[in-house]
């Protein structure tokens with residue numbers, strides 16, 4: 555719980571009352587963790603799509619406030635681990651963020667507590683750090699009144715330090731959430747410089763922007779068979795030249811990604827280039843190539859090559 559220490563004051567007072575710490579955003583796939591991260595840091599860092607399991611990496615995003623620095627960790631949705639090497643890796647990344655965090659926020663969707671939410675809750679049960687619940691997508695409800703029985707049921711059966719009603723899409727309830735986080739962070743000096751937004755490289759962010767469009771524009775299961783590798787990243791005067799390989803698992807998938815007359819690949823490239831130009835604030839030339847690596851998502855070596863493991 556949120557209690558004040560009654561132990562004697564240290565002889566050396568802390569240099570300042572600034573706070574700094576790591577906050578893990580966890581939850582089942584598709585509840586809105588990445589949308590929430592982007593809202594909280596005020597920057598479109600983490601990629602978002604209507605499809606579950608869009609996030610595959612731990613994404614670190616930094617928010618600087620008067621009272622301190624909040625370092626958010628967006629994580630892949632925790633889910634029933636399938637047999638694939640990729641599925642196991644996604645759960646591993648989420649678990650690592652939990653191990654590091656000073657505060658943990660479980661994100662759920664309004665009016666929904668599914669088996670997978672329960673599974674996430676159980677993964678948090680032994681964590682001896684503040685656990686907050688963010689009930690997201692409240693904009694889908696007509697009024698807060700409608701949510702009251704749901705909130706009573708969830709809080710009756712689960713132990714959270716505090717509950718927040720939010721809409722990541724609209725930005726509702728986020729000030730209160732931020733205050734709740736800040737007061738639970740340790741007193742510490744900032745870990746990152748004030749102008750830093752993430753610890754990820756521009757190359758990584760570029761690959762993610764292409765992957766975002768694959769998630770959005772390819773149908774059904776195909777996006778899950780794709781990954782993106784940056785081969786070229788070169789400044790040429792005022793322009794940035796990026797060459798990216800879209801890896802797929804089978805020849806047939808290659809044809810679909812390219813599309814009739816190359817139309818689909820062109821759509822993906824244009825959408826990703828526009829996103830990159832706004833993200834990096836520069837003119838971008840984006841060259842996309844599609845290549846096959848049989849069943850890459852089942853192979854630990856391929857996951858390593860494509861940056862999914864250390």
Ligand SMILES: Nc1nc2c(ncn2[C@@H]2O[C@H](COP(=O)(O)OP(=O)(O)OP(=O)(O)O)[C@@H](O)[C@H]2O)c(=O)[nH]1
Pocket residue numbers: 581582583584585586587588589590601602603604605606607608609610629630631690691692693694720721722723724
């Ligand atoms: N109505 C509504 N939709 C939202 C809100 N927040 C997120 N969404 C939508 O929910 C979908 C999933 O959002 P993400 O942010 O990608 O969810 P995630 O939890 O990071 O998903 P994974 O990558 O699967 O772990 C997207 O279509 C979002 O636009 C919200 O507050 N209200």
